Amino acid sequence: MLKNIFFSLLNIIILTGCVELSGGSGDFPSAIEGHKWKLVSFGDNRVVATDRITLSLKSGHYSGWSGCNSMSGTYLLDGDKLVFDTDTPFHSGVSTMMACSNMGLETKFHEAIQKVNHYRIEGKYLIFLDKNHEILVFVRTTGS
Numbered sequence: 001m002l003k004n005i006f007f008s009l010l011n012i013i014i015l016t017g018c019v020e021l022s023g024g025s026g027d028f029p030s031a032i033e034g035h036k037w038k039l040v041s042f043g044d045n046r047v048v049a050t051d052r053i054t055l056s057l058k059s060g061h062y063s064g065w066s067g068c069n070s071m072s073g074t075y076l077l078d079g080d081k082l083v084f085d086t087d088t089p090f091h092s093g094v095s096t097m098m099a100c101s102n103m104g105l106e107t108k109f110h111e112a113i114q115k116v117n118h119y120r121i122e123g124k125y126l127i128f129l130d131k132n133h134e135i136l137v138f139v140r141t142t143g144s
Contacts, residue, residue, distance in 0.1 A: 030057075033057050034058055035057075036140070037056070037139065038139050039109070039136060042112065052067065053066055055138060085114070126139075126140065
């Protein structure tokens with residue numbers, strides 16, 4: 001009897017250890033994960049080609065380039081719901097601290113990404129939204 005209980009508990013422990021927790025929902029990665037995305041518009045404003053803002057998302061962690069500095073942090077993904085930097089007290093992720101000539105765009109980008117609460121995919125475009133508006137639009141880059 002004790003032997004059966006022991007093996008039952010051992011099986012539960014082994015099976016529980018096989019479960020992988022990730023930023024995506026279900027057993028499959030989300031369509032937004034595993035790609036490199038380039039920002040193409042910021043609200044109603046197009047982003048010029050020299051303002052290279054990129055973002056990659058995978059398994060609850062993001063990384064990218066915010067125009068001047070590299071950035072990284074965490075996100076929580078549940079269906080079409082998306083929230084960035086849920087485990088940091090100031091919800092700002094981390095970033096290098098270089099000073100550049102166009103820090104305004106980078107600052108606005110960091111402020112905007114904190115307002116994101118869901119997303120949608122339209123073809124090769126990834127659209128981040130707040131409660132009512134499109135705030136950031138990315139295009140999937142080739143070779144990712």
